[in-house]
Amino acid sequence: MKVVVARSRREHESAITLVRxxxxxxxxxxSFLTEPPAAGRSQGLYRHVTLLAQQGERAVGTLTLGLDSSAGLSVDEAHRCAVDAIRAQGxxxxxxxxxxxxxxETSRSALALLxxxxxxVGRLVHxxxxxFIEVNPRHVAFYERAFEFRRLGEPKMCPRVQAPSVLMHLELSQLDRRIGLARPLFQAA
Structure with missing residues (x-):
């Protein structure tokens, strides 16, 4: 299994099909899954990076990393106050x-690789x-246990998928320590 950055139309369509x-x-x-996330540039960088986990040529997983910009993040739709509180800390x-x-059988490996x-990409490149991640309330315990995300606030309706969502947050310095780095890679700006 390998993870690639989706670049071609075919790769983006594979990701959209899998998500759909x-x-x-x-x-x-x-219905919002008609195109890849807006690929507009922010400060010379793409705002979204779509990753594909592939077994041979078959897409077995996908995840998109959304980068903050003046246009904000998708999670701002339902959880702007919580995200703005973190932004306000610089x-x-x-x-x-x-x-x-x-x-x-490959789902856990695909998720871990993604x-x-x-x-x-988020930590080292950007x-x-x-x-942040929005998850269905029934998945909260998994993200807390597997990745050490912490819950922020109560469930709200996610306008994109029309389902309840819980905003979860992770300081990436926690992952730095978890993977064995002696100190965080970067301090807040």
């Missing part, structure tokens, strides 16, 4: 969106200090 199938299976709205925020993994790759 996973979201529809759970009863989430998928921190560089990003988000994990459009996560979908094929159910099967999250690790998003960490590397110097992010904090990451």
């Amino acid at each position: 199938q996973n979201y529809a299976r759970r009863g989430y709205r998928t 921190r560089r925020v990003c988000e994990l969106i459009r996560l979908a993994v094929d159910v099967g 999250v690790h790759s998003a960490y590397l 110097r992010a200090t904090d990451v």
Whole structure:
């Protein structure tokens, strides 16, 4: 299994198809999934990086890293106050969106590779200090246990998928320590 950055139209379509199938299976709205996330540039950098986990040529997982800009993040739609509180501390925020993994024997490996790759891109390339993710309330315990995310606030309706979501937050310096770095890679700006 490998993780690649989606660049071609075919790779982006594979990611959208996988997300659409996973979201529809759970009863989430998928009409917003017609195109890749807005690929506009912010300060010379792309605002979204879509990652694909591939087994051979088959996409088995996808995750998009959203980078903060003047346009904000997707999580701002339902949780702007909580995200703005972190921004007000001078921190560089990003988000994990459009996560979908094929159910099967490779699902845990695909998820681990996608999250690790998003960490590397967000932390090392874009110097992010904090990451947010919106999850269904039934998945909160998993993200707390597996990645040490912490819950921020009460469930709200996610306008994109029309389902309840809980905003979760992780200071990336925690992941720095977890992977064995003696000190955080970067301090908040």
